[in-house]
Amino acid sequence: MSAAITVTHRYGEHVSVEAGGVQLMSYVYKPDPVAFESRKPYVHPLRTLGGRPVSGYRPADHRWHKGLQMTSSHLSGQNFWGGHTYVPGRWYQDLPDRIGSMRHDGFTAFAVEPGRLSFTQALTWVANGGDEWARERRDLVVHSVEPAEGAWALDWGIELTNVRDTPLVFGSPTTAGRDLAGYTGLHWRGPRDFGGGRVLGPGDLEGDGMMGAQAPWLAFVGEHDDVDAHSTLLFAHAPENDKAIHESHWFVRSQDTPMVAFSWAFFEEFALPPDESFTYRYRIVVADGAWDRERVTRYLDGHGWS
Numbered sequence: 001m002s003a004a005i006t007v008t009h010r011y012g013e014h015v016s017v018e019a020g021g022v023q024l025m026s027y028v029y030k031p032d033p034v035a036f037e038s039r040k041p042y043v044h045p046l047r048t049l050g051g052r053p054v055s056g057y058r059p060a061d062h063r064w065h066k067g068l069q070m071t072s073s074h075l076s077g078q079n080f081w082g083g084h085t086y087v088p089g090r091w092y093q094d095l096p097d098r099i100g101s102m103r104h105d106g107f108t109a110f111a112v113e114p115g116r117l118s119f120t121q122a123l124t125w126v127a128n129g130g131d132e133w134a135r136e137r138r139d140l141v142v143h144s145v146e147p148a149e150g151a152w153a154l155d156w157g158i159e160l161t162n163v164r165d166t167p168l169v170f171g172s173p174t175t176a177g178r179d180l181a182g183y184t185g186l187h188w189r190g191p192r193d194f195g196g197g198r199v200l201g202p203g204d205l206e207g208d209g210m211m212g213a214q215a216p217w218l219a220f221v222g223e224h225d226d227v228d229a230h231s232t233l234l235f236a237h238a239p240e241n242d243k244a245i246h247e248s249h250w251f252v253r254s255q256d257t258p259m260v261a262f263s264w265a266f267f268e269e270f271a272l273p274p275d276e277s278f279t280y281r282y283r284i285v286v287a288d289g290a291w292d293r294e295r296v297t298r299y300l301d302g303h304g305w306s
Contacts, residue, residue, distance in 0.1 A: 002115030003145045009110075017117055019145050022051045024152055024286070027140065029104040029121070034063075036094075038082030040102035041123070041138075042069035043154075049147055050288040052224055052231045056189040061257060065189035068284065070138070070158060073184045074171035074265070075100070078127050081183065086173035100127045102136070117142040125160075133168060135161045144285075144303055151287035153303065156186060157238075159279045160272070167271040170246070175269045180211055182251040182266030186282055188233065190258030194222030197254045200293055212249050212266060217300065220252070220260055221290045230290035235260055238281035238305050245278035246270035281305075 006018040016026040029041040037058075044067025046055035055067035064082030071081040079085045080100040084092035102123050109120040118141040125134035139157035146152065162168045173181035190197070198221040201210045210218055217236040224231065241248065249266035253259050262282055264270075272278055285299065 001146070002143065003147055005112075005115055005117065005142065005145055007112045007117050015117075015119070017142050019152070020049060020147070022047055022049060024049070024145070025142070025154065031101075031104075035101070036082060036096050036099055037064040037066075038071075038080055038099050038101055040069060040071075040080070041104060041121070042066040044068070046286055048231050048286050048288045049145070049150060049152060050229070052227070052229060052288065053191055054194075054222070054231050054233060054286060056191045056258075059189065059192065059257075062189070065187075065259070068156075068186070068188045070102070070156075071184060071187050071261075072125075072170060073173060074176060076133075076167075076169045078133075080125060081187075086176050086178055086181070088177040097128050100125060100133070102126070108137075115143070115145055131164075133162070133164050135163055139281075149287070149299065150289055151285050151299065154284045154286070155238075155281065156284065157279065157281040158186075159277055161277040162272045162274050165274050167273050169269055169271050170265045171269040172263060172265050174266055182212065182249060182263035183261060184251075184266075185248070185262045185264040186280075187261040188235070188259060188284070190220065190222060190233070190260075192258075193225040194220070194258040195254070195256055197222040197258055198290075199252055199254050200296070201250075202293070207254070210250050210252050212251070214247065214249055217296065218250050218252060218260060219291060219293075219296050220254065220258070222258065223290075229288070232285075232287040232289065232291040233260070234283075234285035234287065234291070234296055234299070235262065236283040236285070236300065237262070238283065241280055241282075244280055245272065248280075
């Protein structure tokens with residue numbers, strides 16, 4: 001049974017969720033002050049039910065990495081992730097005139113029920129210079145806040161519609177020529193003490209074998225500084241993603257820069273024609289303890305998609 005939650009909405013700034021005296025997450029939609037970091041909403045902090053922090057914010061190596069956020073590093077010549085832009089033959093360059101943003105236009109639905117928060121947000125993807133390129137419907141649901149499981153879940157859905165008169169072309173540093181750099185899509189940056197964490201997938205997939213792999217889920221197990229504790233982040237595709245506009249691959253690093261992305265354009269570009277839309281839906285489970293494959297499988301079997 002899901003535990004009670006408290007939802008606080010500071011209008012124009014953020015939505016936070018608390019359970020058992022612990023702030024589990026804060027969804028920040030107030031525009032960032034630094035345009036170079038690509039102004040857009042993000043989730044930070046993320047915490048387990050036990051209060052363990054499991055997200056990083058503006059790390060020294062990549063200031064534009066902010067907890068959990070929807071990104072698009074290479075989109076028709078623009079960068080909707082922020083920071084350096086990969087340019088073939090020139091490595092990474094500071095190109096501020098290519099940095100786009102995602103504008104919060106409002107919440108079209110917002111519901112708090114016992115143990116559950118769901119909201120729908122309208123956003124516009126704005127290219128550098130002010131042209132509106134895409135409309136987004138974003139659906140977030142916090143649910144399954146279960147002390148007995150030691151875990152809670154966040155579902156994140158996106159429907160993106162091209163409002164230009166030309167196709168939107170989605171890529172990544174890898175499609176531009178850098179090997180194994182599928183930075184794009186929904187991206188999580190872990191705290192620095194998660195460096196060296198364990199990465200697990202179905203079957204015998206694990207560690208470096210998950211980079212660029214296709215699998216329905218990926219688990220990242222990190223160990224905390226200060227306290228003798230581990231936490232697990234479980235990332236899972238909704239079943240309908242198998243029929244999405246383009247196949248996804250896992251982008252994951254677990255050493256100096258712990259991160260995971262549901263990369264929707266890892267190895268190949270894909271195009272979204274004018275007036276057409278695509279959808280993806282994901283689940284992120286935040287858990288206390290070091291989960292193994294058996295624990296992951298048992299959780300997924302017991303928590304279906306609706």
